[in-house]
Amino acid sequence: MADSMSAAIPAVAQPRSSSLQKLARRRSSIAFLMTLPLICVILGLVVYPAGYAIYLSMLSRRMDEFVGLTQYDILIENDTFWLVVFQSCFFAVTAVIAKAAIGFWLAHMLHHIPTKGQRKWRGMLLVPWVIPPALSTLGWWWMYDPTYSSLNWILAIFAVPAVPWLGEPWWARVSVIIVNVWYGAPFFMIMYLAALKSVPEQLYEAAAIDGASSWQRLRYITLPMMQNIISITVLFSLIVTFANYDIVRVLTNGGPRDLTHLFATYAFQVGILSGNIPRGAAVSLFMLPLLAIFAFFILRGVNQRNKEMM
Amino acid sequence: MANVSLRNLVKEYDGGVQAVKGINLDIQDHEFVVLVGPSGCGKTTTLRMIAGLEEITKGEVDIGGNVVNDVPPRDRDIAMVFQNYALYPHMSVYENMAFGLTLRKFARSEIDKRVKNAARILDIEPLLERKPKALSGGQRQRVAMGRAIVRDPKVFLFDEPLSNLDAKLRVQMRTEIKKVHQTVRTTTVYVTHDQVEAMTLADRVVVMNHGIIEQVGPPQELYHNPATRFVAGFIGSPAMNFLHARVENDAVHLTDGTVLPIPESRRARYANAVGKPLLFGIRPEHLTDHRPHLPGRADLIITPEVIEPMGMETMVHFHLGDARDCCARFEPTVHVEPNVPITLTVDMNNMHLLDEATGKVL
Amino acid sequence: MQAATMGRRSGSLRAERRWALWTAYVSLIIACVIFLMPPVYMLITSLKTNAEMANLQGNPWIVLNPTLEHYRAIVENPLFLTFFWNSIKVTVVTVILSMVISVLAAFALARMRFWGSQWLATGVFLTYLVPDTLLFIPLYQIVGGLGLLNNTWGLVLVYPTLTVPFCTWIMIGYFASIPKELDEAALIDGASWPQMLIKIFIPVALPGIIAATIFAFTVSWAAFVYPTAFITTPDQMPLTIGVVSTLVRGDTFAWGQIMAGALLAALPPVIVYAFLMDYYIAGLTAGATKG
Numbered sequence: 004m005a006d007s008m009s010a011a012i013p014a015v016a017q018p019r020s021s022s023l024q025k026l027a028r029r030r031s032s033i034a035f036l037m038t039l040p041l042i043c044v045i046l047g048l049v050v051y052p053a054g055y056a057i058y059l060s061m062l063s064r065r066m067d068e069f070v071g072l073t074q075y076d077i078l079i080e081n082d083t084f085w086l087v088v089f090q091s092c093f094f095a096v097t098a099v100i101a102k103a104a105i106g107f108w109l110a111h112m113l114h115h116i117p118t119k120g121q122r123k124w125r126g127m128l129l130v131p132w133v134i135p136p137a138l139s140t141l142g143w144w145w146m147y148d149p150t151y152s153s154l155n156w157i158l159a160i161f162a163v164p165a166v167p168w169l170g171e172p173w174w175a176r177v178s179v180i181i182v183n184v185w186y187g188a189p190f191f192m193i194m195y196l197a198a199l200k201s202v203p204e205q206l207y208e209a210a211a212i213d214g215a216s217s218w219q220r221l222r223y224i225t226l227p228m229m230q231n232i233i234s235i236t237v238l239f240s241l242i243v244t245f246a247n248y249d250i251v252r253v254l255t256n257g258g259p260r261d262l263t264h265l266f267a268t269y270a271f272q273v274g275i276l277s278g279n280i281p282r283g284a285a286v287s288l289f290m291l292p293l294l295a296i297f298a299f300f301i302l303r304g305v306n307q308r309n310k311e312m313m
Numbered sequence: 314m315a316n317v318s319l320r321n322l323v324k325e326y327d328g329g330v331q332a333v334k335g336i337n338l339d340i341q342d343h344e345f346v347v348l349v350g351p352s353g354c355g356k357t358t359t360l361r362m363i364a365g366l367e368e369i370t371k372g373e374v375d376i377g378g379n380v381v382n383d384v385p386p387r388d389r390d391i392a393m394v395f396q397n398y399a400l401y402p403h404m405s406v407y408e409n410m411a412f413g414l415t416l417r418k419f420a421r422s423e424i425d426k427r428v429k430n431a432a433r434i435l436d437i438e439p440l441l442e443r444k445p446k447a448l449s450g451g452q453r454q455r456v457a458m459g460r461a462i463v464r465d466p467k468v469f470l471f472d473e474p475l476s477n478l479d480a481k482l483r484v485q486m487r488t489e490i491k492k493v494h495q496t497v498r499t500t501t502v503y504v505t506h507d508q509v510e511a512m513t514l515a516d517r518v519v520v521m522n523h524g525i526i527e528q529v530g531p532p533q534e535l536y537h538n539p540a541t542r543f544v545a546g547f548i549g550s551p552a553m554n555f556l557h558a559r560v561e562n563d564a565v566h567l568t569d570g571t572v573l574p575i576p577e578s579r580r581a582r583y584a585n586a587v588g589k590p591l592l593f594g595i596r597p598e599h600l601t602d603h604r605p606h607l608p609g610r611a612d613l614i615i616t617p618e619v620i621e622p623m624g625m626e627t628m629v630h631f632h633l634g635d636a637r638d639c640c641a642r643f644e645p646t647v648h649v650e651p652n653v654p655i656t657l658t659v660d661m662n663n664m665h666l667l668d669e670a671t672g673k674v675l
Numbered sequence: 676m677q678a679a680t681m682g683r684r685s686g687s688l689r690a691e692r693r694w695a696l697w698t699a700y701v702s703l704i705i706a707c708v709i710f711l712m713p714p715v716y717m718l719i720t721s722l723k724t725n726a727e728m729a730n731l732q733g734n735p736w737i738v739l740n741p742t743l744e745h746y747r748a749i750v751e752n753p754l755f756l757t758f759f760w761n762s763i764k765v766t767v768v769t770v771i772l773s774m775v776i777s778v779l780a781a782f783a784l785a786r787m788r789f790w791g792s793q794w795l796a797t798g799v800f801l802t803y804l805v806p807d808t809l810l811f812i813p814l815y816q817i818v819g820g821l822g823l824l825n826n827t828w829g830l831v832l833v834y835p836t837l838t839v840p841f842c843t844w845i846m847i848g849y850f851a852s853i854p855k856e857l858d859e860a861a862l863i864d865g866a867s868w869p870q871m872l873i874k875i876f877i878p879v880a881l882p883g884i885i886a887a888t889i890f891a892f893t894v895s896w897a898a899f900v901y902p903t904a905f906i907t908t909p910d911q912m913p914l915t916i917g918v919v920s921t922l923v924r925g926d927t928f929a930w931g932q933i934m935a936g937a938l939l940a941a942l943p944p945v946i947v948y949a950f951l952m953d954y955y956i957a958g959l960t961a962g963a964t965k966g
Contacts, residue, residue: 031789033868038795041780041843048836049802052813059813109706112699126952127707133948133955134714135897137915138937142717145930151728153716153735185710190959197960217695239804246806249899253919267808267900274812275904284812291809298804305800366859387865399856403878412874413864460864 060285074285083261084286087269090176091290094265095245098183102244103237105184106191113192114199125196132189140253143182144169147254172262175255179263182250187243191236198232199225231304238301242294266290315377315467315500316342317363323371324358324524332358334524335372340502345494347503349511350521350547356504357472359521363502364470365389377467387416392461393470396477398453400445400460406432407441410459424463431462434496435489451482458490462497469494471503475510487513508548512536520544537663542592542672545665551597553665556634558593560586560666565593567634576609576661583666586675594665594674597628600641601658602649609662615641616654629657714938721745721934728930745931746939754909755936758917762940765830765913766895772831773838773891778884781846782872786858796847803840807900810836815904825907833901838891845890845961849883850876886958889951893944914940 063070078084109128113121131139146154147168155165168178202225210220226233248267251257257264257272264272266286274283317340324333333355340346348356361367363374365386373380381389392413400409407428414424432438435455445453454474461469474490475483491514494501505511511518512532520527520535520543528540539545545553559566563580565573573593575583604610613633621628626642629649633639641657649655666675720728722741733739749755783789784796814833815824823829853876861871877884902916909921918936922929948955 030787030868034783034787034789034792037779037783037787038792040776041799041839042795044776044835044839045798045802048814048833049805049810052810052817053805055817056810056813059816105706108702112702115695115699116703122952124703124707125956126949128703128710129948129952129956130714130945131710133893133945134941135893135899135915135944137897137899137919138941139713139717141919141933141937142713142720145720145934146713146716150731151735156735185713189710193956193959197956242804242806246808248808252899252903267806270808270812271900271904275815280812280816287809287812290806294804294806294809298801301804302797302800364859364863366862386859386862387867389863391863393860393863395856395860397854397856399854399860401857401860401875401879403881412861416865416870460860464864 056284056288059281060288062281064279064281066280070281074282078282078285078289083264084269086262087264087266087286088289090263091245091265093176094180094183094247095241098180098187098244099237099240101180101184102187102191102240103233105188107195107233109188109192110195110199113196125193128192129189131186132193136186137249137253139186140182140250143178143185144254147178169255170259172259175259175263179251179254182254183244183247186250187240191240194232194236195229198229202228231307235301235304238297238304242297242301245293245297246290316340316344317377317468317500317502318375319359319363319372320375321372322359322362322369322374324355324362324367325370331524333362336521336524336526338519338526338529340500342500343498345491345501345503345514345516346519347505347511347515347517348519348521349505349508350527352506354521355524356506356521360470360472360502360504363468364391364393390467391470392464392466392468393472394454394457394461394474396473398445398457398477400453400456402445405442405444406437406448406456406459409445409456410463413460413464427463427465428459431459434462434493435459450478451486454478454486455489458493462493465497465499467500469499469501469503471501471505473505474503475505475507483510490514509550512548518548520547522547539665539674541674542594542667545594545667545674549596551628551640553594553596554600554633554636554639555667556593556595556636556639557669558591558634558666559588560591561588565664565666567593569634571613571634573611573613573659573661573664575664578609578662579664583675586666586668590669591675592667592669593634594667595659596663597640597642599660599663600639601660602643602647603656604658607658607660609660611659611661613657613659614654615639615657617649617651620649620651714941717934717938721931721938723931725931745935749932749935749939754917754921755939757910758912758914758940761827761911761917762896762913762915765827765834766892768831769834769838769895770888770891773835773842774884774888776835776839777842777846777887778872778877781843781850782876784843785847785850786876787868799840799843799847802836803844805836807837807898811900811904814901818905824905825911827906827911827913829905830898830901830913833905834895834898837894837898841894842887842891845887845958846880846883848961849880853879882954882957883961885951885954886961889947889955890958892947896944 059066060074061069061071063073113124113128116124146152149167149170152165152168154168158164158166167174169175206224206228207220210224215223245265246267247265248271251263251265251268252271255263257268261269266289270283270286273286274280317338319336319338321335321337322333323331323335325331336355336359338346348359350356358367362369363376365381365384369382373382375381376389376391401412404412410428410431411424414427419427428441429438432441435458437452437455437459440448440452440456445456448456457474471490475486478486487510490503494514503511503514512535515532517529518532518535519529522543528535528544530538535544535548539548542555546555557568560575560583563575565575567573603612615629615631615633617629617631619630621630622645625645627645627647627649629641629643631639631641643649667673668675716736719736719738722738722743722745724740724742724744727733727739780795780799784792784799814836818824818829818833821829821832823832857875857879858871861875866874897915898913899915902913903920906912906916909917912921918933918940922933922936
């Protein structure tokens, strides 16, 4: 409305700079209004809860008393908690390495076959990522079932003795990792395939003419060109895997003997199921420093990538 | 339709870089003005200030008698054709052309009439239902122009509209644009870095460099009477040859001792230049094969180094004075061979002398 | 010497290539078998009769007498239908909410530079990196304080933390890839900011919108932490937690129903994926390649 007015009335000797500023200011207030819901989500559902979590973690169990860092002290002295720390790190690192390796291998293989068939294969290989993990883990649980284990039945064909999948602590850990790798490897594959496709074909041709073997082409062209996306994907997956909840909750629920608990499931157990909210908050907050470090490196990688793309 | 005036127009970016350093220009109603210059000379910034896409730091833009500095682009009654066409990819050709009218709430019958009319002028009637993706470069260019024509605005603005086309299509579209302007007669400001485009299209050419206007004038005027060294070198292809020189005894003395007598008609003009460090400028077309009957000629014997037959003419490159690469334009019928000396005629009536210190043409 | 190696190489070039192709296909086949094994086994189980499942003698990977009784039982189970309805309700509202929030914000962030816009964009990305398991305890308290515990609307309130940051992030990428001249042309054509968003940006970035919508849909459908924490009674449960917590009762012979329920629950995202695979993958990779 105001715009059409100013067109109808020729701007005579108005104080120009001020009305220009007004225009710019109006644009930024529209922009601010448009981002307001987003800001509300970030402030109300992320920033405020984060601060609130810190406050909660400093209360006593009945939440009527401020006890400072006592909850953290108790956790540090607790053997189960250290098992959780170990298991979370072990789980995240092993699973991410396996996912990255399998994803890279499959992406490479997909990239090698004729383009016509790629779509079909890609479609099938991405299925694990599409099914909600809580539901597909149910299927794994049933495959691991000691009496009816269909996995052991397959192993028996190759004369491998029956594996106590979820009964023994180490086998339970391995079982959880297998499910996570199964679920997450397709994601890595898709990311790496996209990255592989973005490497210009001429680079490989130039390298081939320069006499590079296929291994050297991988080492000196593919990997450096993909370095950035590999590190972003790995760091991102470290965060997600480290904070995983669904798989352990469905498969082992922390057992046997609390040996497969991750931060998330343990926090859930302590905070929601046992009703010790402050201690649960403290458990999940222990994730924060590691996550912050990962996030820092991801952000750096993304920014670098942005600069390179410009 | 309207005239456009730029008054002391300045554009300064954050950090104090001045892209446009205070230019003045009056564009008449119906006139076709081309802003030309090398990249970074401020021509596109100037156009975008006229369009309202770029804020004006200082000075005024006046369209049809109104200062429009604070008027948003949509109320300036202008239409613009972009280098990459900027066609809306999700709309058909018809919808693309109708979009501006629809937003302005024109009656459907009026929109239809105008779009059909523009399509007829541009010869794109069979394409109206297609999406931009299904069009060739030249067709997209026409649609972009159609989008401007239907609006019947006060001013057309063109921002390097032909740069994305291949050489052949560019020549064809150039003619097309001129034809359209002769039909609709809308005031037009056209930006290009291509001096041939500027010369062929413009009623008046504005040569810009480093954010200032070097010279304004009709194409022929710029060609024959360039005001500065920049204009002399920028207009014309291949570019004018420049050689260091002095004037003594009514003759141009080049650094290698060559003496070229100045024709009688020009002697008075160069009387003040005696003794100063000068540049002698001569276009390749005024360095020709031997023409014994040309008035005001000077003959030289040169040794061709490289010969480029172009069909309708032959370009001959050689050393002269302190110029490592001097270029002459020979008739294709004349036999020239590298390293075989040949006589060449300098058309001294078309020579230029420039003050080396100021770059001004004398 | 030189000539000999040259000769051998060129002679084996074709063989080498064929060998590489074989490796590729063998790897892909093995991967496909492993990747598809769990869902296939779930399907096999869901088609078996209880008697056949209890039989430990036979091959667990084949069905002798396929039956749909488990599917019939699960579809006739009113509880299961409640779960389905709850999932649909929560997901649809979340998707609409997320898309409105993120498209508006992404447009402003991609095109209208304003004070703090750079910081906000970084903030969006950082919140995307915050996992849901980090903040479910304070959110439990907050949702409880609002009286929305054990209520599907409580889920609608917190699900945007899962969807909005990533959707905004990829929409910024898609909007930023629209050439600047397009909005300048629209400005000159007389479009206002809202018109530019609705008539130009949304249609042109439609693939991005579809990708973001698919993402929001799959994430809300699969959400697990929040419902397990906030929902306690079956009548408010969405599918994921419903299937996992109420159908699993340690009763051996319910496996057929559990698998049938899990497969039906997984069906909507799988269907979306099957029909819109390219958008799905574009959305997946957009986060890293565009941003």
